[in-house]
Amino acid sequence: MNRxxxxxxxxxxxxxxxGCSAAASPxxxxxTLAAAPWDxxxxxxxxxxxxxGLDVVQPYGDPDFAASRPKLKFGxxxxxxxxxxxxxxxxxxxxxxxxxxxxxxGFAHAVSTPYRDKRSxxxxxxxxxxxxxxxxxxxxxxxxWLNRMLQAVPGVSAETAFAIGRDELLVLGGxxxxxxWSPDARLSLSPQAxxxxxxxxxxxxxxxxxxxxxxxxxxxxxxxxNMQAMAEPxxxxxxxxxxxxxxxxxxxxKVADFAxxxxxxxxxxxxxxxxxxDTHNNQANxxxxxxxxxxxxxxxxxxxxxxxxxxxxxxAMTEFGRTARENGTGGTDHGTGGAMVMAGGAVRGGKVWxxxxxxxxxxxYQGRDLRPTTDVRAYAASAMRGLFGLDRSVLETxxxxxxxxxxxxxxxx
Amino acid sequence: MTFxxxxxxxxxxxxxxxxxxxxxxxxxxxxxxxxxxxxxxxxPIPRFETLIPALTEFFEQSRLLRQKRxxxxxxxxxxxxxxxxKAGRENQQLYxxxxxxxxxxxxxxxxxxxxxxxxxxxxxxxxxGILIFSAATYVEEAIRPHxxxxxxxxxxxxxxxxxxLAYLDQVNSAGPTSAKVKKQGGxxxxxxxxxxxELHTLGVGADYSQADVRQLAELFTGLSYDPxxxxxxxxxxxxxxxxxxxxxxYGGGQPALADVHAVLDDLARHxxxxxxxxxxxxxxxxADTPEPALVDHIAAAFHDSGGDLMAxxxxxxxHPAAWDPRLGKARxxxxxxxxxxxxxxxxxxxxxxxxxxxxxxxxxxxxQVMGQSWEAPVGPDGWPEAEADWITPQGMAGxxxxxMMVPGLLRPELPDPRAFVDTALGGTASDTLRFAASAAExxxxxIGLVLISPExxxx
Numbered sequence: 001m002n003r004x005x006x007x008x009x010x011x012x013x014x015x016x017x018x019g020c021s022a023a024a025s026p027x028x029x030x031x032t033l034a035a036a037p038w039d040x041x042x043x044x045x046x047x048x049x050x051x052x053g054l055d056v057v058q059p060y061g062d063p064d065f066a067a068s069r070p071k072l073k074f075g076x077x078x079x080x081x082x083x084x085x086x087x088x089x090x091x092x093x094x095x096x097x098x099x100x101x102x103x104x105x106g107f108a109h110a111v112s113t114p115y116r117d118k119r120s121x122x123x124x125x126x127x128x129x130x131x132x133x134x135x136x137x138x139x140x141x142x143x144x145w146l147n148r149m150l151q152a153v154p155g156v157s158a159e160t161a162f163a164i165g166r167d168e169l170l171v172l173g174g175x176x177x178x179x180x181w182s183p184d185a186r187l188s189l190s191p192q193a194x195x196x197x198x199x200x201x202x203x204x205x206x207x208x209x210x211x212x213x214x215x216x217x218x219x220x221x222x223x224x225x226n227m228q229a230m231a232e233p234x235x236x237x238x239x240x241x242x243x244x245x246x247x248x249x250x251x252x253x254k255v256a257d258f259a260x261x262x263x264x265x266x267x268x269x270x271x272x273x274x275x276x277x278d279t280h281n282n283q284a285n286x287x288x289x290x291x292x293x294x295x296x297x298x299x300x301x302x303x304x305x306x307x308x309x310x311x312x313x314x315x316a317m318t319e320f321g322r323t324a325r326e327n328g329t330g331g332t333d334h335g336t337g338g339a340m341v342m343a344g345g346a347v348r349g350g351k352v353w354x355x356x357x358x359x360x361x362x363x364x365y366q367g368r369d370l371r372p373t374t375d376v377r378a379y380a381a382s383a384m385r386g387l388f389g390l391d392r393s394v395l396e397t398x399x400x401x402x403x404x405x406x407x408x409x410x411x412x413x
Numbered sequence: 414m415t416f417x418x419x420x421x422x423x424x425x426x427x428x429x430x431x432x433x434x435x436x437x438x439x440x441x442x443x444x445x446x447x448x449x450x451x452x453x454x455x456x457p458i459p460r461f462e463t464l465i466p467a468l469t470e471f472f473e474q475s476r477l478l479r480q481k482r483x484x485x486x487x488x489x490x491x492x493x494x495x496x497x498x499k500a501g502r503e504n505q506q507l508y509x510x511x512x513x514x515x516x517x518x519x520x521x522x523x524x525x526x527x528x529x530x531x532x533x534x535x536x537x538x539x540x541x542g543i544l545i546f547s548a549a550t551y552v553e554e555a556i557r558p559h560x561x562x563x564x565x566x567x568x569x570x571x572x573x574x575x576x577x578l579a580y581l582d583q584v585n586s587a588g589p590t591s592a593k594v595k596k597q598g599g600x601x602x603x604x605x606x607x608x609x610x611e612l613h614t615l616g617v618g619a620d621y622s623q624a625d626v627r628q629l630a631e632l633f634t635g636l637s638y639d640p641x642x643x644x645x646x647x648x649x650x651x652x653x654x655x656x657x658x659x660x661x662x663y664g665g666g667q668p669a670l671a672d673v674h675a676v677l678d679d680l681a682r683h684x685x686x687x688x689x690x691x692x693x694x695x696x697x698x699x700a701d702t703p704e705p706a707l708v709d710h711i712a713a714a715f716h717d718s719g720g721d722l723m724a725x726x727x728x729x730x731x732h733p734a735a736w737d738p739r740l741g742k743a744r745x746x747x748x749x750x751x752x753x754x755x756x757x758x759x760x761x762x763x764x765x766x767x768x769x770x771x772x773x774x775x776x777x778x779x780x781q782v783m784g785q786s787w788e789a790p791v792g793p794d795g796w797p798e799a800e801a802d803w804i805t806p807q808g809m810a811g812x813x814x815x816x817m818m819v820p821g822l823l824r825p826e827l828p829d830p831r832a833f834v835d836t837a838l839g840g841t842a843s844d845t846l847r848f849a850a851s852a853a854e855x856x857x858x859x860i861g862l863v864l865i866s867p868e869x870x871x872x
Contacts, residue, residue: 048791119607119626120617122794166784167791168802182807184782186814193858196849197813197865203843204867206743206804213806214813234857236775236822239814243778275791280582280604328600329585334607366623 037155040311040346040387041263043270043301044146044171044380045294047318048125049277052332053339054324054370055287056093057107057352061086064359068325072283072332087352092291096298099343104302104309106349106411108340108379110357112320112372119334121278124319129171131377132401143174145377146269148399149384150176158213159266164255167273179217179267183254184246187218188238252293253300260304263312277318280331298343310345313383313412317376323368324359337370340379346387348413353379378408386412414733419839423740423872425698425730426522428752431836433520439730443723445521447561452515452525453553456761458508460554461576461643464547468640471497471542501546503769508549509787510772514761516751524560527726529747530697531556533795535571535613537580538788542640544579548788551576564690564720565681569674572609575638581605581793588634588652601652606630608793614680616689625658632656632676635668646670659683687716694729700741701799707734740871743800746783748872749812750776753864756837759823775819782811804870812870817861830859838868 059065060075060082074080080088081097087109089097099105114134115127127134131145143151150156151174158177163169165182172178189197194215201207252274259270274297276290294316302309321338337357342349355373357363365371381395381403396403418435421442422428426435436442470493477490516525532552539545555574559567571577578584586602587593594600606629611617635651638644651668661679664672680686691712695703707729714728715721729735744752754764767775777787784803790796797803821827830850834842842850846866853859863869 117623118611118617119623120611121792123617166781166786166807168797180806182782182784185807185810187810189813189817190854190858192854193817193861196853196858196862200846200849200862200866203845204871206800207809207867207870210804210806210809211813214810217806218810234821234855235818239779239818239822240774242814243774243782246778246782273791278604278792280602281585327602328587328589328594329582329602331582331602333603 037153037160038268038388040313041268041270041305041308041344042383042387043259043263043312043314043344045297045314045316045341046125046129046169046171046271046273047277047290047294047316048121048167048273048275049279049290049318050121050124050320050322050334051277051290051318051338052279052283052287052322053109053111053318053337054321055279055283055332056090056291056341057083057109057339058088058090059086059109059356059359060088062356062359064361068359070326071330072326084352086356090287090291092288093295095295096343099298099302100350103350104343104345104347105298106342106347107352107354108342108374108376108411109352109354110337110370110373111340111354111376111379112337113376115320116336117366119320119336121319121334126170128317128319128376129169129173131171131380131399134402143176144169144171145380145399146171146271147174147176147178149388149390150174150178150269152390152394152398153388157266159262161269161271162259162262162267164258164262164270164272165251167275169271169273172269172271179213181217181258183251183258185214185218186242187214189215250293250296252297256297256300257304260301263305264308274316279322280327280333281329283326283331286331294341298341302343302345312344313346313387314341314343315380315383316341316343317380321370321372324364324370325368335369336365337372340376342379342383342411346412347383348409348411353409353411374408375403377403378405379411381405382408382411386410414736414738416730416736417738419841420736420738422522423839424735424742425526427516427519427525427748428522428755428872429837429839430517430755431758433518433755436520436523439727442523442730443727446523446527446726447723448521450524450557451521452519453557455518456511456514458511458549458553461547461550461574462554464543464550465641465643467497467500467543472640475542497543501543505546505549505788506769506772506777509777510764510767510769512549513747513751513754513776514764516748517754517759517764518761523726525751526698527560528552528557530694531560531567531571533790534693535567535577536790536793536795537574537576538790539576540580544576548576561723562721563681564686564715564722564725565678567722568613568681569677572605572613572677573636573644573670573673575644578605578636578638578644581608583633584637585650586630586634586636587650588631590654591634591650591652593647593650601627601630601634603627603630605636606633609677609680612794614689615683615685616692619683619685619689621659628656629658629676632658632663633673635670636673646673681720684716687712687720690725691715694725695734696798698729698742699735699737704734707732740868741800742798742872743803744870744872745796745803746780746785746808746812747787749783749864749870750780750815752869752872753816753820754823756833756864756869757820757824757828757860763823775822779811779815779819782807783815784808784811809865813861813865816864817857820860820864821857827856827860830856830863833860833863837863838866842866842868 058074075088079091129144161178163172163180201211279286322332322335357371377400422435474490474493481487555570581604582602583605587599607626631652637647648668655665710732711728715725718724850859
């Protein structure tokens with residue numbers, strides 16, 4: 001059980017909690033309001049459930065593709081727009097065609113983390129977010145790669161990085177201070193009640209930090225357009241209103257809007273999840289909703305960020321790809337190589353980055369999956385190098401220990 | 414570190430109650446668990462099989478809608494489908510309401526906790542139609558009646574249940590050389606087979622391979638479900654010939670459900686399964702990182718008894734680590750809401766009177782803001798265990814808002830916070846909390862402070 005997902009997750013999350021403590025609680029330390037260390041913005045979206053890269057960025061020019069997908073339509077037959085004469089784009093992303101034309105949308109293909117063979121979503125996601133610990137029997141990883149990046153640069157405050165939404169985000173967990181919030185959360189307390197809340201939480205560090213940060217974030221929201229009418233304790237009607245509001249609107253757009261509001265302020269890194277990619281069944285239908293969410297999220301970020309979009313990079317990464325061949329129920333099963341989506345005004349887009357291995361039987365990984373030819377972490381490293389000026393040695397030893405960036409292209413303009 | 418009735422209620426039950434008697438011993442806990450299910454009788458939730466008429470109608474109206482698109486008949490079908498969905502959505506809230514009433518009113522808290530534990534271990538989510546709202550009926554039918562038998566019986570019941578078959582895409586999976594594939598096409602789907610080994614039995618760290626997943630998937634072919642009939646074994650879909658899983662041969666004769674049961678029986682008894690289940694039980698009930706000795710003790714009992722669940726629970730309860738007075742776990746939002754209703758002694762009738770809409774607004778949606786969308790965890794691995802997954806800034810904001818605003822609605826005459834400190838915490842409140850509860854400006858704030866205190870949030 002030394003590689004139990006349970007244990008690894010527990011450790012990672014514990015360090016996330018510790019990480020929140022330093023600068024987040026106004027009781028402990030005054031929150032640093034120093035300017036963020038850079039102007040560039042990085043948004044990391046974790047696509048949970050294993051996105052089928054072959055259906056999203058379809059290698060219609062590969063002579064073996066048609067035979068592996070006899071029922072799943074692709075290319076012209078599916079209404080998928082050609083990207084570069086070899087790949088076509090899933091029609092659920094067609095709203096992003098304008099970004100592709102402008103060079104603000106790109107992809108890396110035939111990529112994966114070094115995770116192999118067990119094809120477990122949960123280990124795959126933990127390792128994608130940890131960015132290290134792939135060797136069997138490796139020491140437990142205590143933080144996520146975005147957090148290790150924050151540890152490697154000076155001038156970081158709790159505002160610099162935000163984990164958004166209700167899902168755990170191990171990618172940001174670790175000793176560097178980060179913030180975390182969900183757009184549906186509200187906190188309205190009288191000054192006296194607030195003091196008492198802080199008091200009852202003070203003896204338990206986990207609660208003290210979470211409460212301190214909640215109060216701090218709620219205060220920062222009240223100064224802006226998110227100002228909530230102060231609800232009286234015992235006022236069930238106010239709860240009703242808040243909950244009615246929580247049911248309105250699309251969750252992924254509320255997350256994107258919240259990310260925008262922070263990225264226009266002190267925040268430089270935002271991370272959140274989009275779920276629902278586990279398309280074992282009837283993929284022609286089941287892949288559309290998460291892809292539509294991804295497209296709408298990217299467009300909401302672009303629209304909301306306005307001029308800041310030109311300094312923004314969005315990386316959407318998944319735990320692994322899916323089988324090259326469609327399965328017996330119109331879907332695909334867990335695979336290995338897949339695709340990463342990159343968007344933003346700072347990205348060298350209009351290009352599919354791929355050392356394409358081919359889809360012939362002999363080229364498939366274990367005779368079933370797209371063979372990964374590039375470590376997806378190398379693209380994330382390339383982005384951080386271009387955005388934040390990190391040295392290759394820092395990226396290869398501290399952020400992604402053991403990674404060889406090799407001849408990876410420069411994905412940032 | 415020995416048995417303590419209050420700790421039994423907090424750690425292995427649904428929380429302290431001012432009126433319900435706590436168990437007097439671990440034997441008492443186990444005896445109650447094996448006795449009649451009083452809460453299920455008092456707060457009924459229908460079993461999945463009772464949905465068949467509604468599922469049948471949904472199926473037939475959907476077909477009508479497809480085949481006669483644009484006609485008056487199709488319009489009527491559309492209306493009927495909407496009504497069935499609405500009823501399903503309301504039922505989901507009513508089942509949550511009943512589940513909370515059980516937890517609030519029980520004297521057999523271990524049963525409620527084990528029901529939730531196994532429902533989470535065997536997570537299902539409905540993906541379409543009325544199934545989306547029906548996970549509770551699966552728990553009532555496939556999980557709750559099997560809490561005290563063998564793990565093998567529970568495993569077979571959960572894995573072959575229509576909700577599980579639909580959730581993990583087993584329904585249309587057909588053997589590559591089955592009669593179905595030869596005549597109509599289609600083929601294999603690996604999803605259920607992989608999760609049975611990774612999540613339900615052996616655990617991801619165990620020694621199994623992609624080939625084992627594939628073979629188990631072939632052995633599972635034939636497991637299916639029809640909305641008009643419920644569970645079905647379809648030999649037409651089954652892969653002919655024997656399959657080899659973990660080096661053991663299964664099947665080979667006429668395709669039969671018995672072969673699926675045989676492999677599940679063996680997986681249930683596998684030593685890796687014993688460790689996996691022991692680790693999960695210790696992690697869920699005792700500590701996010703349980704003492705290895707506790708896990709060993711439970712695993713040995715599981716293994717030596719051939720997966721007897723009562724023996725397994727007995728081992729969990731008779732180990733000293735189980736009675737460590739330090740509370741190392743955080744209550745999940747459902748457990749927090751349930752423990753609040755229980756501590757405030759909100760009458761079942763009062764909870765029931767909320768009806769579907771207000772159950773949604775005052776209980777289900779706040780739980781979602783606290784981080785737990787009822788019956789909708791992200792994946793088949795269910796809800797996380799680690800305290801830091803729950804005690805986040807956004808999660809605490811959700812807990813605080815709810816604790817300050819809603820109890821007064823559920824129990825209009827709130828108790829005096831200075832007394833409630835002891836009712837809710839059984840005399841373990843810190844001086845700080847006692848002071849805060851007495852210093853609150855209003856009863857609502859005082860009660861809220863007790864509820865959001867780490868002492869109450871932990872178990």
